[in-house]
Amino acid sequence: GEDVEQSLFLSVREGDSSVINCTYTDSSSTYLYWYKQEPGAGLQLLTYIFSNMDMKQDQRLTVLLNKKDKHLSLRIADTQTGDSAIYFCAESIGDYKLSFGAGTTVTVRA
Amino acid sequence: EPEVTQTPSHQVTQMGQEVILRCVPISNHLYFYWYRQILGQKVEFLVSFYNNEISEKSEIFDDQFSVERPDGSNFTLKIRSTKLEDSAMYFCASSGLERDQETQYFGPGTRLLVL
Numbered sequence: 001g002e003d004v005e006q007s008l009f010l011s012v013r014e015g016d017s018s019v020i021n022c023t024y025t026d027s028s029s030t031y032l033y034w035y036k037q038e039p040g041a042g043l044q045l046l047t048y049i050f051s052n053m054d055m056k057q058d059q060r061l062t063v064l065l066n067k068k069d070k071h072l073s074l075r076i077a078d079t080q081t082g083d084s085a086i087y088f089c090a091e092s093i094g095d096y097k098l099s100f101g102a103g104t105t106v107t108v109r110a
Numbered sequence: 111e112p113e114v115t116q117t118p119s120h121q122v123t124q125m126g127q128e129v130i131l132r133c134v135p136i137s138n139h140l141y142f143y144w145y146r147q148i149l150g151q152k153v154e155f156l157v158s159f160y161n162n163e164i165s166e167k168s169e170i171f172d173d174q175f176s177v178e179r180p181d182g183s184n185f186t187l188k189i190r191s192t193k194l195e196d197s198a199m200y201f202c203a204s205s206g207l208e209r210d211q212e213t214q215y216f217g218p219g220t221r222l223l224v225l
Contacts (some may be wrong), residue, residue, distance in 0.1 A: 031212050042218035043153070043201060088153065092212050096158035096166040097143070103152075 004101035006089050011107045018076040020104045022089030025070065029091040032065060033098065034074045046074070046087070059085045076106075084108045112136045114217035116202050120146045123192055131187045131220045132203035134204030142185045143214060144177065146170070146198040153201065158183065192224045 003025045012018045024032065030051055037042040049056045049072070050064045056063045062075040076083055086103040093099050115134045123129050135142050144156040158165040159177050176188045186206075189196055199221050204215040 010222040033213070033218070037114060041201075043216035045213065045215060048213060090153075093155075094166065095212070096141070096160075097155040097168075098145075098153075099155070 003101055004089055004091055006087075006104045008102065009052070009105050009107070011109060012079050014075075014081060014108050014110050015039055016038035016039075016079055018074075018079045018083065018106055018108075020074045020087050020089075020096075020106065022071055022072040022077075022101055024072065024089070024091040024099075026093055027067075027070065029093065030071050031092045033062065033090040034061075035088040035090060035100075037088065037103070039060060039085075043088065079106075079108050081108050081110070114202055114204055114215055116200075116217035116220050119218065119219060120221045120223075122225065125194055126191050129189050129192055129222060131185070131189075131200050131202075131222070132216055133185045134168065134183050135185055135202065135204030136215055137183075139204035139215075141165075141204060141214075142177075142179070143203040143205075145188045145201045145216075147201065147219075148195075148198045150151075151158055156187075189222075192222075194224050197222055197224045 006022045024070050026042040033048040037048045047058050049065050056103040060077045064073045086105050088103045089101040117132045142159045145153050147153045155168050157167040157171045158208045178186050199219045201219045202217045207216045
């Protein structure tokens with residue numbers, strides 16, 4: 001089946017690291033993605049990881065993939081107020097579609 | 111940086127009316143998609159489109175829905191007779207012609223409200 005699960009809320013202090021976790025079910029997923037959605041806005045691609053990788057770093061973002069446990073995480077270093085948003089984990093299903101999690105609402109407090 | 115655009119940003123319609131949501135995918139992309147997000151729920155796949163035909167569709171995408179690429183730039187989603195439960199944010203996405211062919215880039219969405 002296609003089911004992506006995420007925790008719903010995360011509160012973090014400005015300057016700390018945020019870690020958002022995600023589990024997925026389709027072991028044949030080629031790519032796994034993180035999208036960001038700010039209030040009233042669309043889905044912004046943050047980063048992605050190919051399924052044969054364990055880790056990907058992109059500036060303040062670090063993606064870790066544990067394929068055995070089907071677990072994906074996104075770490076945001078030095079979290080800023082502009083990082084407050086909903087973060088969606090998504091897995092590619094077949095060639096043509098993405099399956100999304102429900103989204104984790106990250107609130108950055110001063 | 112190239113981006114996907116969508117019009118209108120908001121649409122209010124009466125139940126039973128037809129609506130057409132418009133999208134301009136990233137130039138030279140080959141794969142096009144529609145997703146929707148009902149308020150408070152997950153983003154759900156509706157349909158994918160390649161080479162002028164539907165590649166895959168979800169069970170949500172019934173006979174009331176249709177997609178079209180009427181010219182070289184636009185990609186449209188038509189809902190023939192809207193229902194209250196069609197109220198949602200509709201996202202268009204496109205992918206293709208890049209090293210990571212599958213990466214889908216999303217537009218800002220059209221918020222549809224059916225009264």
